[in-house]
Amino acid sequence: MKNDLRALVAEAVGALVRAGELPEVAAMEAQIERTRDPCHGDFSSNVAMVLARQAGRRPRDLAERIVRALPASELLEKVEIAGPGFINFHLRAQALQALVTRILAAGESYACDRSGQRGRILVEYVSANPTGPMHVGHGRGAAYGDSVCNILAATGWAVHREYYINDAGRQADILALSVWMRYLERCGEDLPHPRRAYPGDYIRASAARILETDGPRYRCAAAEVLHDLPEEPVAADGASEAEKADAKAGQESYLDVLLQRARALLGEDFAVIRQRALADQLAEIRSTLDEFGVHFDQWRSERELVEEGYVRTAVAKLEAAGHVYALDGAKWLRTSAFGDEKDRVLFKADGSATYFANDLAYHVHKLERGFRHLMDVWGADHHGYIARVRAAIEMLTGRKDALQVQLMQFVTLSSGRMGKRSGNFVTLKELIADAGKDATRFFYLTRSHDQHLEFDVDLARAQTNENPVYYVQYAHARICSVFRQLREKGITWDQVAGEKRLNALCEPHEQALLSTLSRYGEILESASQQREPHQLAHYLLQLATDYHAYYNAHRFIAAPEDARDARLNLCAATRQVLRSGLAMLGVAAPETM
């Protein structure tokens, strides 16, 4: 509809140019927009104000000429000039009424393009480290990524959803060590848990499972484990920042020493324990995501990627291209030549690969699988990481724009319980159990991902009318209820008759509802282009508002017979859009509440 109007305006401007009333201007920079106030019609354009200067006329003057040059259209009731020079378009009631039939005919594919013809896109999201349960920050990325994928898939993209498993590297080793220490403890060994090892109860649970299935075969005497180990440094109460930092660094190196000891004592079993621990954490993450309604097409293991040689190959190519140099025993990538702040290490002095080296190879691997468009959903704390990955991609493919990164700003809980390595943070699972999947997802998705989010736990868990998620769901349930009542009263809904009587939908409430329904496609497209599901969430709140107002102002079942079917058609169309929209957000559309 918007495009139809844009074409009309373009034609009018073109006519004026040909008539010499307008200079050959840079085509159409003017916008057609939805109006905020219904008094201003359905759409308005600022062309006249934008072109006034070039035309050498006053905006309202030019607006009049444009309006006169406008081709006739059956969409339009009237066109008015208002304010400083706006051209306001009032649609004919008929133009909106016809929408009802289109929505009902298309059903769940209404306003959707599932052809995938826009191209293939690989979206990587969540990718939470399998070193512990998911927390509320991960939940935001999960809800966002899943919903963006739904929206992309509905707007012409062939979407591939992927989770990158960080199962290589130091964090995974620390996880293994943490589990082993708890395992030894459970075997009866008396030894202190390192301060910077993972502390949570889930570590104990994992240790207990290993002891149960494998028995004490990984047991070593505490004295053997701790033999000749230095004391773990501790910052005293009231220590300065510098002292605390020192202690922290000391604790990290203590951990490294302990890791070496564990490898020495366990040999190949260290890897066995690591795999078991990772599998436990991954299982927990999968089950949480399952509950949250988030599913992936593929789970890609970092370790496998390394073993399959992708890192070696990618780095070899970078070396061949002359982007790699050695310094201080490490291998560096010259990312600063491609927009990064400084160069980055690929291989540390001890020969091990950095996370970056593996991740770079992973991204190249994504592109090699034929995805021209990559999208990553990361926490805002990874911001500084974007430039180096982009740089590496550009070095290998010459493409600057292949990777789009969406950063999720931080989540805090209204009840103020956060924190990470402390071991007692609020997990996503707890939040879902508390507030429910639907409320949790809706709360995450109503805010822009670009915005810090304070999650109002009390409001989300409220099973009352205070909770906004029910507002939208209730609109859907209400419509379902209308149709149930209809059946119970033995009244048949004649959809075809309704289609013929759509001109009965002329009440202001009906016009408002129709107008909102007509925006659905525009919202989907905008949410898709800008990767902003919150636009859809806000739209659904508006649609529910319009429906509730309509519901309270008019009768459907008890309506005069000639209007009844048309109104029921409108109800059914509204239900369809609510259902489709909620599905994109991953929120249920209940039939009763």
Added chain:
RNA sequence: GCGCCUGUAGCUCAGGGGAUAGAGCAUCGGCCUUCUAAGCCGGUGGUCGCAGGUUCGAAUCCUGCCAGGCGCGCCA
């Protein structure tokens, strides 16, 4: 110190060049013998962080300040 994000109603947030700045919660007042009151109707509440600038027009763009968050590892 440098980079990124943010500052809009009491609280949580939409709006990101256009016409009197919006929603939810909170608060105050109305509406259930009639299809679900998890609803509707109405009221209170804002110098859009501050100061300049750009223009027909700035909450929106630019500059500078102030305040908060996050980064600035041979961690991941």
